[in-house]
Amino acid sequence: MSLVQVMFYVLAAVVVGSAFFVASTKNLVRSIFMFFITLLGLAGLYVLCLADFVAVTQIVIYVGGVLVLILFAFMLSGKENLELLQKQDNKFISLGKLPALLLAGLFFIVMVNVLGKADVDNLQWVQMTKNFMPFPKANDSTVENIGVNLMTFYLLPFESISILLMMALIGAAHLARKERGTI
Template sequence: MAAIVLGSALFVAASKNLVRSVFMFFVTLFALAGLYVLCLADFVAVTQVVVYVGGILVLILFAFMLSGREALEGLQQQNNRLLSVNNLPALLLASLFFIVLANVFIKANVDDAGWLKQAVASHNVITPQTITINNLGVNLMTNYLLPFEVISILLLMALVGAAHLSRKEEVAT
């Protein structure tokens, strides 16, 4: 599942065809939901499918369909070489991030983590029978109600902005 996520994400980033990139992004988001299922985070997986695949990806598809043909052709005809002077800072930052990430993976000894052994010894682990959705719903509607409402207003503003940007401008004569 991780190989599907990484492969499709690399295809999205490297593809010059916007339609193929959007559909491979669809595959990436579904595979990420599959990873959440494998991690026993079923609520997060369903939320991933509903919010990102059902909402964000559809919004991207609408923006793609509403954009002008000239703008899309201009994007596809740009000369985007991977190794150029303009891309040098991004490549340096990406390689530095990759080195740090590889170093963390090499030095991390997950099987010998003290906090993990302590959690298993005290039976403080999440099992497939544990119901966390009830606790999540109660916390979302009590302790975290204000951030939840702020995020919903932010998403509403993003939708209104996307609808405003997709309108055709009238030419004044």
């Protein structure tokens, strides 16, 4: 096993472990700082994949921007709201979460159905890009490669992430609009 493979497995373990900690802990401060570790580990994985532009973008936008906003939101939150969030019942399946679970299951069924019926290899724009080398060399510019790959090979994950981020934004707006004491 080469050094690059060892570094990949170490970074992947750090990213998966810290992401699991973020999702499972009730302590918001620890969750925010472990999210910082997750984002930095992802940037390290991008560097190992020779995606230097994406790694720098990850650090500047997500670590430098989004995480700082999350920290400010946490610091400006009222103590009562934070205590109520930590005291909430953390059952995964409950009657109150049934609509969300049904909606998530419906989205999963639709996604599996679309993936099963899609004939991605025979699309015209995919055929045109097969001559394009999808993997950069160490001295290549990765910006053009990123654009072509995001709009061809990784279009479905790119759009899935955009839908997930939109759902998170809607959830954040809903939580922000709740009246005091109804959390």
